[in-house]
Amino acid sequence: MTLAAVLGAFSRPAVDWHALAPEVVLLGAILVIIILDVIDEERFRTFIPTVAGFGLLGALVPVLTLAVDGTDRSLFGDAYAVDNAALVLKALFLIAGYVVVLISIDYIRDGDYYENEYYSLMLSSLLGMLLMASARDLIAMFVALELLSIPAYMLAAWRKGSQKSNEAGIKYYLMGVFASAVMLYGMSLVFGLSGSTNFTAIRDALGGSGDPIPLMTIGILFVLLGFAFKVSAVPFHTWAPDTYEGAPTPVTAFLAVASKAAGFVALLQLVFVAFVGRDDVVQPLFWILATLTMTIGNLLALRQENIVRMLAYSGVAQAGFMLVPFAVSTDSGAVAFQAVVIYLIIYAFMNLGAFSVVMAVARKTGSGQISSYGGLFSYAPGLAAAMTVFLSSLAGIPPLGGWFAKFVVFRAALDAGNISGAILAVVIAVNSVLAFGYYGRVMKEMWMNPVPDGDETPVRVTPSIALATSLTLVATIAFGVFPQIVARFGELSSQLAL
Amino acid sequence: MLVNQFLILGAVLFCTGVYGVLARRNAVMVLMSIELMLNAVNINLLTFGLVVGSISGQVFALFTIAIAAAEVGVGLALVLLIYRNRSNIDVEELDLMHG
Numbered sequence A: 001m002t003l004a005a006v007l008g009a010f011s012r013p014a015v016d017w018h019a020l021a022p023e024v025v026l027l028g029a030i031l032v033i034i035i036l037d038v039i040d041e042e043r044f045r046t047f048i049p050t051v052a053g054f055g056l057l058g059a060l061v062p063v064l065t066l067a068v069d070g071t072d073r074s075l076f077g078d079a080y081a082v083d084n085a086a087l088v089l090k091a092l093f094l095i096a097g098y099v100v101v102l103i104s105i106d107y108i109r110d111g112d113y114y115e116n117e118y119y120s121l122m123l124s125s126l127l128g129m130l131l132m133a134s135a136r137d138l139i140a141m142f143v144a145l146e147l148l149s150i151p152a153y154m155l156a157a158w159r160k161g162s163q164k165s166n167e168a169g170i171k172y173y174l175m176g177v178f179a180s181a182v183m184l185y186g187m188s189l190v191f192g193l194s195g196s197t198n199f200t201a202i203r204d205a206l207g208g209s210g211d212p213i214p215l216m217t218i219g220i221l222f223v224l225l226g227f228a229f230k231v232s233a234v235p236f237h238t239w240a241p242d243t244y245e246g247a248p249t250p251v252t253a254f255l256a257v258a259s260k261a262a263g264f265v266a267l268l269q270l271v272f273v274a275f276v277g278r279d280d281v282v283q284p285l286f287w288i289l290a291t292l293t294m295t296i297g298n299l300l301a302l303r304q305e306n307i308v309r310m311l312a313y314s315g316v317a318q319a320g321f322m323l324v325p326f327a328v329s330t331d332s333g334a335v336a337f338q339a340v341v342i343y344l345i346i347y348a349f350m351n352l353g354a355f356s357v358v359m360a361v362a363r364k365t366g367s368g369q370i371s372s373y374g375g376l377f378s379y380a381p382g383l384a385a386a387m388t389v390f391l392s393s394l395a396g397i398p399p400l401g402g403w404f405a406k407f408v409v410f411r412a413a414l415d416a417g418n419i420s421g422a423i424l425a426v427v428i429a430v431n432s433v434l435a436f437g438y439y440g441r442v443m444k445e446m447w448m449n450p451v452p453d454g455d456e457t458p459v460r461v462t463p464s465i466a467l468a469t470s471l472t473l474v475a476t477i478a479f480g481v482f483p484q485i486v487a488r489f490g491e492l493s494s495q496l497a498l
Numbered sequence B: 001m002l003v004n005q006f007l008i009l010g011a012v013l014f015c016t017g018v019y020g021v022l023a024r025r026n027a028v029m030v031l032m033s034i035e036l037m038l039n040a041v042n043i044n045l046l047t048f049g050l051v052v053g054s055i056s057g058q059v060f061a062l063f064t065i066a067i068a069a070a071e072v073g074v075g076l077a078l079v080l081l082i083y084r085n086r087s088n089i090d091v092e093e094l095d096l097m098h099g
Helices: A003-009 A017-039 A041-069 A084-110 A115-134 A138-156 A163-194 A199-207 A214-230 A239-246 A249-274 A276-302 A307-327 A334-365 A381-395 A401-415 A419-447 A463-481 A483-497 B002-023 B027-052 B056-086
Strands: A073-075 A080-082
Touching (some): A017 A041, A084 A115, A115 A138, A163 B002, A163 B056, A214 A249, A307 A334, A307 A419
Antiparallel strands (some): A073 A080
16 A cells, blocks of 8 residues: 555544643643743743743633533543543642642742743643543553653752752652553553453453452552552652652642642542452552551651651651542442542642742741741741641641541541441541641741741742732632532542442 | 463563662663563563454553653653762662651
8 A cells, every 4th residue: 555545544533622622722831831932031031930820720711611511521432531520630730730830930930940941841740630630541541640750750850950859850760660660561461451451441351250360460459559659658658758858849849739649540540440340459458558658657757857858748648548548449439539539639729838838938948947937927927827727737627628638538438337447447537646746846836936046037928929828728728618619529520430 | 372471571571670670779770670671561562462452552562662762861861960960870879868
């Protein structure tokens, strides 16, 4: 056959552009940033964060129109789904990305870093997350995972001259690539033994009669363990504190919230759709991971002196709470699915809020030590109050968002109605108390201790950080006082998946 | 059977790669071990694609090859960055942060 005949035989598959509009808008924003930089780097330097911010808000518009439209769309041979679950998570990624852009603006400009590359890499990583929310196929999921990870490796090593940042980048990279190689090996086994890469087809193949194949068990374990690295579950968490401490703080916020959420989104599809027939493997694995992650994360957080490192270990512990519903995935069904989504939404806002206050305070003190928060209330009462709200929410004190997140996870564990669920509920309760130890310590520094060096000049809060802090503050309080808002998103997301 | 032999080759390559990642101290050797793991995956995918009789295996392998190239590109850049700042690329000496 000649080339012309081959080209003639090819017909373009019909593409539903409305369903792809959020990704297309985001891709457009990335291209605009790169083109502006090529035309005149100096002249457009100050516009680039604006383009990034508006690109993210612009991508939110088609998400809303798709939500209003309400039809469930499926593209590319069922590999890519745009349903309620995908839309809720896409909106979460876009809003979290917007807040990260807000807290990045001053840091990146004052540090004299390359703005074009920073924002285009961050948006590329977010594009990967949008794909992840829709991926319903092993290949699509793998491509989405790499698209979100590879720019994140570069962002972690952003401060080129700093050895700590280099170390953060290479550790994150080596761990991440090793995990994705293990995960890929698992995917190859799952594909080979089920005969398909599509999640629903894998579910049907696994649900069939006959003895489970041992090799399949290995495949499933490898895939899930690969994602356990991504969400920093103990014992695969060792990269997280070092990477979080060494990376630039806005990047840390991005990794701790958006990147971790993307890992959970992938796990949701794998555990609740693809591997649902093999709960004999999935539930015990997550039971062990959740218990270890909650307990060890909290115990290590107790002895940290650096606030970012403490937030890193607190993030590990919070990931443990989010792993609990997976351990009761078939016993609690839809309740467990909703618990993960609700926890993800609330965690994103309260953790981003805590990071934005850390950014604001670090601009004055230039230190990451918890002791540098001494007497914060006397010279920056607004920031101290905001930080208190975020930390109390992370600790799970009502009426702030965090209590509802802990409550739904607790309910999911008890809903299982068996002994393993009950033990998990006890572990959750014990760990919630443990966590007060380190969150309370920062609060005590802020409210009771004297200012360490007597320097009481007020903290200059830039408009973008103020906006980020107030956005997350309002969301954290609103989700706690009106939990039905976020519960509604949880319900919407679980309608189709189960 | 021929299929088994390919799968065993894949498993041996994968295990060699895992050993290399865990035991080697030179960052470039670690990168090469990771490549070995990814190529074990490709052998698996192609074998299974043949057994299952579906094109997905070959498509998956193409994606893996392309993405592995992108990953190694970033990895070598990071190793170069470390070499510039520290003049050695021993992964076990990267311990500025701990606790």
